[in-house]
Amino acid sequence: MxxxxxxxxxxxxxxxxxxxxxxxxPIRHDGVDKVTGRAKYGADIHLSGLIYGVVLRSPHAHAKIRSIDVSQALALPGVRAVVTHKDLREPGDRIVELGEGAVNLRHLSNNILAADKVLYKGHAVAAVAADSVHIAEQAAGLIKVDYETLPAVIDVEAAMKPSAPLLHADLFTDELGQKAKAPSNVAKHFRFEKGDIAKGFAQAKVVIEREFRTATVHQGYIEPHNATAMWNADGYITVWTSTQGSFTVRQQVAELVNAPISHVKVIPMEIGGGFGGKIRVYLEPVAAILSKRTGKPVKVLMSRADVFEGTGPTPASYIRVKLGVGSDGKITAAETYMAYEAGAYPGSPIGAGAMCIFACYDIPNGRIDGYDVVVNKPQTSAYRAPGATNAAFALETVVDEACEQLKIDPLEFRLKNGVKEGSRRVDGPVFPRxxxxxxxxxxxxxxxxxxxxxxxxxxxxxxxxxxxxCGLKSSASATVNPDGTVALVEGSTDIGGSRTGIAMQLAETLGIAATDVVPTVGDTDSVGYTDVTGGSRVTFATGYAAYEAARDIQRQMVERAARIWEVDAAKVSYENGGVTGPDGKRFSFKELAEQINKTGEPIVGRGTVDPEGCxxxxxxxxxxxxxxxxxxxxxxxxxxxxxxxxxxxxxxxxxxxxxxxxxxxxxxxxxxxxxxxxxxxxxxxxxxxxxxxxxxxxxxxxxxxxxxxxxxxxxxxxxxxxxxxxxxxxxxxxxxxxxxxxxxxxxxxxxxxxxxxxxxxxxxx
Amino acid sequence: MRDFEYEAPASVAEAVKILSRHNGSARPLAGGTDLIDQIRTGRHAPQVVVDIKKIPELSVLELTAGGLRLGAAVPCYRMYGDPRISAAYAALADSARIIGGIQIQSRASVGGNLCNSGPAADSTPSLIALGAVAVIAGPAGQREVAVENFCTGPGKNVLAPGEFLVELKLPPRLPHSGSHYRRFIPRNEMDIAVVGVAASVVLDGSGEKFVSARVALGAVGPTPLFANEVGKLLAGQPVNEQTIAKAADAARAIARPIDDMRGTKEFRLHVTGVLTRRVIEESVQRARS
CATH class of the missing domain: 3.30.365.10 (Aldehyde oxidase/xanthine dehydrogenase, molybdopterin binding domain)
Incomplete structure (x- = not known):
């Protein structure tokens, strides 16, 4: 319906x-804190003995680092420590899944502090901790980095040419599954095919082929990246940061600073926007190693320029689209060549872009060629439907031109060609409802x-x-309070009002008011594993976990009412915001909540999910x-x-x-x-x-x-x-x-x- | 950002003394909307910041038969907040209305905008079009410089060490005159001029003939440009499409823009012509009403 x-x-x-x-x-649970300025964002954390970190960034788009001399910086009064890539662990070429995309740990480590090469202007090279941010800034200016500058390539089409400057001597194209013999800036070429495009284009009345170019853009979140870390003498590390995923920060920090995940506790602060750009870590491991070296809590903040020049934009792209449409207005074939900039390290959202480009239409014959290309720009990060916007700009413009040529109303064209339950995408999957x-x-x-x-x-x-x-993993737990409210702890950092959306699903399931649920976003030690706030998954998956937690509470409340009434639990049911037993017995949720601590163990519901079917x-x-x-x-x-x-x-x-x-x-x-x-x-x-x-x-x-x-x-x-x-x-x-x-x-x-x-x-x- | 000293002299003489003593390493502060940011980003690293807002002359805003006296520290909002000033010096009020948002306009001064000497300053073309003169105080006493001769390059001007801007003097508005400033920006607000054009025209009693005109261009050269030839071309000519089109062509010929992230050279030249036409047309409308 x-x-x-x-x-x-x-x-x-x-x-x-x-x-x-x-x-x-209902009014959002975090509304008053946010409109009164009381909510604590990443930069708002203050700890006794806090010192400040500043990151030195590369002035060059591409250069070898010959040497780094930190002696003058260290000699400045008030400077506590200077760290470089050597202070991070060398994690090797391992791939870790961050929730919305995978990352090569060696690349991640090199992105956080460059090892032997800087690959973009703004690439972090060293970091200073000092008693004030001004001293730290001055000290950063005293670090002498000897660079050997190299030619830079900042455009996807130029980077794909064999003559282009190479970013990585050890990057060999994965060419349709085969590893290339010579290094290149093309990390990967893949293809999806369906049907027979030659036949399809032959059937078309109109064939349109166009080229499109899109610029690099940034997520543009208002709150810059931030991290505060305390590396305690017992080896336990606490990180305060605004992030889309506390657990992914825990994992990345643990890997990069060589600590067990159980020794890293991430406390998520309120977040001023992320849009995909606050999944990968930048400052957290730096703050942690500066804290380890100084024994003090260290806060590191980015400026807006740091955010633009050093954090994940979304790729510029080159896309060619060819579309064939029959005289009946039905698409007969579609073909595309898509090259996305990955930034300094492989991993553009080309895969998602390629799977999205034709997804709105039922295409009998299709071919998609995708290329992931490194360039001397910051490493790209996810940005709201990563890769799909570039793709839609190209395809939907060609669709519009086809409508014009065939004199078909654009909505009628979509009604004629749009996907529905059972349509198969060019890349394979069949759509559900x-x-x-x-x-x-x-x-x-x-x-x-x-x-x-x-x-x-x-x-x-x-x-x-x-x-x-997407679905992915989420956890929630919910404690019934004696006053009939429920304290909900869930693991999804809240970007768009999700704690209220999640609390409402718990409230719906229990038949209580949304205002009777008090939601909290837990830290990594106080809530079960939860994947990132990304992939439009939180209201779906964490909401699902809250639903499961509510069902768990229902079961426990049924059992408790049966115990109080001394009847068989099978004769008690949870309905209409309370429990109903034989002979008209009834407790409202509030009435039974009031009885809980007087009649036995506390009631805590738990929900953990990894749902399919997003x-x-x-x-x-x-x-x-x-x-x-x-x-x-x-x-x-x-x-x-x-x-x-x-x-x-x-x-x-x-x-x-x-x-x-x-x-x-x-x-x-x-x-x-x-x-x-x-x-x-x-x-x-x-x-x-x-x-x-x-x-x-x-x-x-x-x-x-x-x-x-x-x-x-x-x-x-x-x-x-x-x-x-x-x-x-x-x-x-x-x-x-x-x-x-x-x-x-x-x-x-x-x-x-x-x-x-x-x-x-x-x-x- | 480096630590700096703060001084707040109460007289022009005292300010000159402080500025002279530091010989270029002191910077005057009015609204501070440019200066503080420039210190923060390291573009300037003054030893001393000299707050000039406590000097009475710097806060003068006086409209008389002799014209307008505008103290160098008077914030923008006072231009458009005064109906007599916004009527008589409409181009200046147009500028003041679009410099930053309300918070910025409550601090930022027209004098500061001039002294910052950015090529894209929104109020400088209006000052030039309206015939403003800068009154400068320094160790050798006071001197006056026409605003079109004030800026010498991006961020550079005629102020010598020890000197600072005291006030701007604008001549009285003539009958049948009107002025306007407009800029082109990709967005609708909170942006910096890609091209800015100010014009001030004087018509005859019939409203059908230009008696005189002054036109100035912003963001299309290393300094705001006084398009003297445009004014000369308009003087004595009938108010019609052809005259104004010729003026727009002349303005384009004077502009010498560069390519940068705000626009290409070609785009700026084209838009200079478009805006010059629109700004003269609006100035004529204002002169007639």
Missing amino acids: STIDRTPAHATNGNGKPYKVIGTR IGMMETVEAVKKSEHWNTPLTGKHRGRGVASGFWFN GGAFATHVVDVEVDPETGKVDIIRYTAAQDVGTAIHPSYVEGQIQGGTVQGIGWGLNEEYFYDAAGTMRNSTFLDYRIPTCYDLPMIDTLVVEVPNPGHPYGVRGVGEVPIVPPPAALANAIYRAVGVRMKQLPMSPPNVLKEILRKGASK
Whole structure:
């Protein structure tokens, strides 16, 4: 069943569903702390005896480190320690799974403090701990690094050429499973195939082939990276940091500083945004070894420039797409060549991008070639539906052009070709029950779509997008308090209001109010293993764990009531927020909670899950723009995002995720880019010149919340956080085309880039 | 960031004395919105920061028949917060309204914007278009410099060691005159000019002929540029599309932009023409109303 919910009063539980809590909009549990400034973020931790660390970064995009002389820095009064790569453990070429992507530990270690080579401007080389941050900064300036500079390559196409400067002498292309003989910047080439593309293109009436280029962009979280560590004399290490995954930080720190995981305790602070960029560690091991050397707690913070130049952007890419469509408007074949920049070490999200590019459409014959390419830029990290936005920009623009040539309405094209339950992706998997078509239907019925757009230089564009979502491991425990409330401890650091979404699923299961659950995000010693807050998994998987914890409480409460009533537990059941026994016996949850400590052992529920069936997410967006034909500036007049969310647990947070993701996609589409000079130095590592949209650049992002419940979750939840970033650049490009007649094949579609196309078109007339 | 001393003199003479004593290693502080950030990022490492806000002359904001006296430390919000000033010196109010957000406008001064001498400063083209003169105090007494001659390069100006800006003097508004400043930015707010254009025009009584005009360009050269030829070209000409188009072409010929992360040379040249036309048109509208 699909429903559309646009107004707060029209919550899902008003739609005939049996929910009391799910679909309502309670005030978030962390709301007061956050609006009053009382919430503690990473930089807010203060400890007695705290000293400060500063990281020295490479001024060169590519250079050998001949030597590092720290003597002058160490001699400065107030300096306590200087560390370099030698102070980290050499972990070898082992691969560890971080939850949303794997990492080679040697690469990770070299990224944290460079060993013999710096591979990008901003690459960390050494770190200083001193009594004040100012002394530490001054000391960092006294470290003498002798570099032998090397030619840099900062562009994916250039890096793939045989003549390109090599980043790693020991990197040999994995060419369709075979290891190449000579080293190269291409880490990997893989291919997915389905059907017979030659036959498919031969059947097409229209075949369109286009090239696309997208720029490097950053996640742009407001809170810079931070880490505070105390390496105790007994060998136990405590790390305070804002992260998307306390347990992955524990694992990475343990591996990199050579400590057992049981000796590392990670205390997650509130987090000011991550979007995938706060999974990999940067500062945590540095703070830990500085603390080990000094015996004091050490805090290390990044500046905004450090964040841009030293932490995970998402890749620039080159994508070629060829699409064949028959005279009946059905896709006959599709082919793509996709090369993504990995940054300094292998591991771009090319795999995900390749699996997403054709995922919205039922494609009988397809081929996908993917390339993972190293360049002299910071190592890329996950960013909200990693790899999918680049891919959708290319494919959805070509789809739009095919619609134009065949004179098919873009929504009708999607209804004709869109995927549904049973469709097989080019890379193999068959879709379970999904809601792609429902998002198209929602747009088709929307007031926005049915209101004609008038005015000069205005255009309307449509695009769709897909993201897998994921399950992974989560834990929760819940203690029943005598006053009838429940203290919930869960392991997912809360980025988008998830602790409330999780608490609501516990409350729903127990039949109590959301406000009667007090959720806490536990540290690594106080909650069971929980994977990262990523992959749009938290409300799905950690919510599932909370559901299981609630079921566990139900069982214990049934047993307790049976004991109190002296009846067989089989005759007692949990229903309607309480227990019911024979002969009209009844305890409400609160009544029984009050009895617990008087009648036996405490009641603590536990839930641990590793669920399959996360259910994919689809979105279809429509945008109206107005373009200034004299300057190339694009103004967004109206935006509507339709998305299948499974079940909206807390509709406000679902809408917030859709709006936030859309806005990031708009920024990526219109103005965001790493701007490099010829030497490979980023010239715009500030929020002044790296332009994320401000509230003045955006209309209200209207949301169409479509609910196609996910059969893989007790409440039908699907992840919602990532897919909304996928369609915006393509939707904007299609709208710009309709406004001023130019097809943008390059991101960002900034005024200079758009004006260039407008002037070129004018000149060719 | 290095430690520095702080001084807050109460008179122009005392400030000159402190600045002279430190011979270039002291920097005046008004709103501090540029200076503090530059100290933090290591672009400047002054021994002494001289807070000039306690000097009465630096906070003067006086509109008389003789024109406008604008103390060098007067924050931006006071321009657009005063209806008489924003009517008479509309271009300057336009600039003050878009320098940073409200917090910045409450601290940052037009004088500081000029002394920071950035090529993309939003208020400097307006000062030039409005014919402002900088009053400078120093060990040798006071001197006056037309604002178009104040900046000498990116971050550089005519101030010698020991000197500082005391106030800006703007001539009175003439009848049938209007002014406007507009910049091009990729976003709608909170951004730095890719191109900025200010114009001040004087029309005849009919409103159909330019008597005189001054145009200035920002972010298209090492300093804000006074486009004197544009004004000369407009003077005596009828107000029509062709005249304004010629003026836009002339402005483009004066601009000498570079390629950087904010825009290409070609883009800036093109937009200089577009903005010059739009800014003159708006100035004419204002002169007529």
